[in-house]
Amino acid sequence: MKTxxxxxxxxxxxxALAGRFAQVLKGxxxxxxxxxxxxxxxxFVKGVAAALGLKSSPVSASFSLMKEYKNKHVKLFHIDLFRLSEGEVFNLGFEEMLEDERAIILAEWPDPIAQMLPADRLEMDFILRGGDEREIKLSAFGRVSEHLLEELCRVSKM
Ligand SMILES: Nc1ncnc2c1ncn2[C@@H]1O[C@H](COP(=O)(O)OP(=O)(O)O)[C@@H](O)[C@H]1O
Ligand SMILES: [Mg+2]
Structure with missing residues (x-):
């Protein structure tokens, strides 16, 4: 693990930081x-989507747990499972997203679906530091994410 x-x-x-992150995302x-x-x-998620020039297209009108952003080249899924439990997200249509190996998945409150996703992931912990200050702790689990973390650190210092 790298942090x-x-x-x-x-x-x-x-x-602005999200914009830098967007530069190194490959899918x-x-x-x-x-x-x-x-x-x-x-x-942060909206910053990434905007920097990639992506437009939101709701997956379905009644399905606000997941927003899909896409253009010809990239697909980004923004998930927010606040207050949901594992049982409640079963059978909600995440299968299609999981089959798409090139999709970028950004998940808030991810625990209910964590087990369905590959173990290689980057975790971002947002910590309130008073006023408008936020500390963001990055932890990379797996090779792809470790490489991503290194790239993110490189571009965020530019
Ligand atoms: N450093 C900061 N980074 C991001 N948002 C900030 C920051 N300082 C203040 N804010 C404000 O905090 C709020 C963050 O909201 P949001 O992104 O919806 O939070 P979350 O999704 O974590 O619940 C926004 O109202 C934003 O204007
Ligand atoms: Mg939120």
Missing amino acids: ATLLTCSRAQTT GEIIFLRGPIGAGKTV
């Missing part, structure tokens, strides 16, 4: 976003 810590001092900075990454409500997880 790193980043700091952001504003919403704009988190969005096939799994990213778990953890941390309390209001920590900036959604701001």
Whole structure:
């Protein structure tokens, strides 16, 4: 496992950081976003999608647990399973997403589906540091994610 810590001092900075992250995503990454409500997880995901020039297309009108963003080249799934349990997400249509090896998966409150996903993933822990400061702890589990973490650290220092 590899780890790193980043700091952001504003919403704009988190969005900018997400833009840098977007540069190194190739498809096939799994990213778990953890941390309390209001920590900036959604701001981050939206920043990634915007930087990739992706438009949101709701998978289905009644299915707000998962948002799909796509263009010709990339597909990004934004998942938010706040307050759901494993039993409740069974059979909700994640199978299609899981079959798509090139999809980028960004999941808030990921625990209910964690077991269904490959073990190689990057975890991002958002920690409130008072005011607008957020510490983001990165932990990479597996080869693909370790490489991703190194790339992320490289671009976030630019
Ligand atoms: N450094 C920061 N990074 C991201 N958001 C921030 C930051 N500082 C303040 N904010 C504010 O915190 C809130 C984060 O909301 P959101 O991304 O929805 O949180 P979460 O998805 O983690 O529950 C937003 O209102 C945003 O403007
Ligand atoms: Mg959120």
